[in-house]
Amino acid sequence: MVAGCASLGPPPAVENSLGMAFVRVPAGEFLMGSDETPAALARSYPQLENQRFLDLADEAPVHRVRITRAFYMGRFEVTVGQFRRFLQASGYVPESVADGTGGYGYNPAYDGETSASGDAFEGRDKRYSWQNPGFAQTDAHPVVNVSWNDAQALAAWLSRTEGRRYRLPTEAEWEYACRAGTRTRYQNGDDPEALVAVANTFDRTSAVNWPRWQKQALAGSDGFAFTAPVGSFAPNAFGLYDMHGNAWEWVSDWYAEDYYAHSPVDDPQGPPDANVHVRRGGSWHTWAFYARSSYRNWNTAQTRYPLVGMRLVLESP
Ligand SMILES: [Ca+2]
Ligand SMILES: [Ca+2]
Numbered sequence: 001m002v003a004g005c006a007s008l009g010p011p012p013a014v015e016n017s018l019g020m021a022f023v024r025v026p027a028g029e030f031l032m033g034s035d036e037t038p039a040a041l042a043r044s045y046p047q048l049e050n051q052r053f054l055d056l057a058d059e060a061p062v063h064r065v066r067i068t069r070a071f072y073m074g075r076f077e078v079t080v081g082q083f084r085r086f087l088q089a090s091g092y093v094p095e096s097v098a099d100g101t102g103g104y105g106y107n108p109a110y111d112g113e114t115s116a117s118g119d120a121f122e123g124r125d126k127r128y129s130w131q132n133p134g135f136a137q138t139d140a141h142p143v144v145n146v147s148w149n150d151a152q153a154l155a156a157w158l159s160r161t162e163g164r165r166y167r168l169p170t171e172a173e174w175e176y177a178c179r180a181g182t183r184t185r186y187q188n189g190d191d192p193e194a195l196v197a198v199a200n201t202f203d204r205t206s207a208v209n210w211p212r213w214q215k216q217a218l219a220g221s222d223g224f225a226f227t228a229p230v231g232s233f234a235p236n237a238f239g240l241y242d243m244h245g246n247a248w249e250w251v252s253d254w255y256a257e258d259y260y261a262h263s264p265v266d267d268p269q270g271p272p273d274a275n276v277h278v279r280r281g282g283s284w285h286t287w288a289f290y291a292r293s294s295y296r297n298w299n300t301a302q303t304r305y306p307l308v309g310m311r312l313v314l315e316s317p
Contacts, residue, residue: 013239014072014314017162018082018089022072022314023239029066030176031183033260034059034294044185044192045289047215052289058257059294065172066266072314073169073177075240076230077247078154081139083130083146090157094130095147096304102126103145103304105134106226108209120285121306133227133306140229142247142309148277148301151250151310158312165315171253171278171296172268173313178244178281178293180237185292186244187236192288196220198236199245200228200284201291216287227284244291247309248279255298276300283307 038053096103104123112120130145155166205225207217231241253270255278276298282291
């Protein structure tokens with residue numbers, strides 16, 4: 001296929017040595033962030049307390065961002081099978097194993113409300129890791145319980161062995177890729193209930209396991225109580241799957257609440273230094289409100305959790 005003739009077929013894709021497919025995301029401009037008012041959000045998410053709408057200052061101001069170079073982005077989240085092949089080929093030991101503290105996991109007998117840590121999931125515990133988040137996964141599911149440092153190790157190993165540059169997306173690249181030309185809350189519009197058509201989030205199926213949060217669940221069903229095989233839902237206009245939901249995705253940026261007020265227009269890279277890294281997109285356990293294209297969350301580089309995975313970028317030659 002001839003480069004630049006995307007209209008003649010699907011966007012050019014490449015596959016790498018671990019079987020990851022990447023699609024070309026063109027250079028372009030977009031409006032990053034959200035300036036929706038608390039009143040507008042309250043109308044669409046009536047089950048949420050008002051304070052949650054006031055806590056979104058970091059999504060503003062909406063600002064113009066230019067992505068000056070095309071890049072390739074993982075069509076899917078990194079899968080369990082791909083991560084296993086990486087470990088086997090590289091000898092890398094994931095952080096949850098290397099530091100001896102394990103990960104977190106789903107245990108139906110565990111009650112976060114009465115636990116000392118207050119976490120929603122049991123851990124850290126050696127019994128949990130990328131291999132075991134406490135629920136069944138096949139090789140086609142997104143790998144979770146992986147840290148930002150694990151993602152860096154995967155990207156560095158791929159770069160070294162294949163002789164081309166892999167990395168996590170920047171936060172701006174991620175939102176640009178997620179929006180794929182839209183300005184709405186989700187790739188398919190503003191209606192949270194429509195999300196079940198394109199994403200695995202906290203729906204009626206998941207709520208069975210968390211009766212306390214029943215009212216936060218989407219009324220409809222996406223069919224998955226835990227992670228779904230990657231690509232189970234419709235892609236966005238760039239041909240990317242599961243940008244909303246399934247697993248949160250680490251991005252390269254450090255997090256700063258006020259970053260959008262002074263970030264550069266061209267290819268913002270995030271603040272030079274901070275304590276936590278950004279993750280994006282929400283997960284199988286995430287309420288629709290927090291799976292919006294503009295929503296920002298963060299954790300330390302060592303964090304591993306059953307909700308958090310990754311997706312890589314391959315730089316254009
Ligand atoms: Ca679900
Ligand atoms: Ca995702």
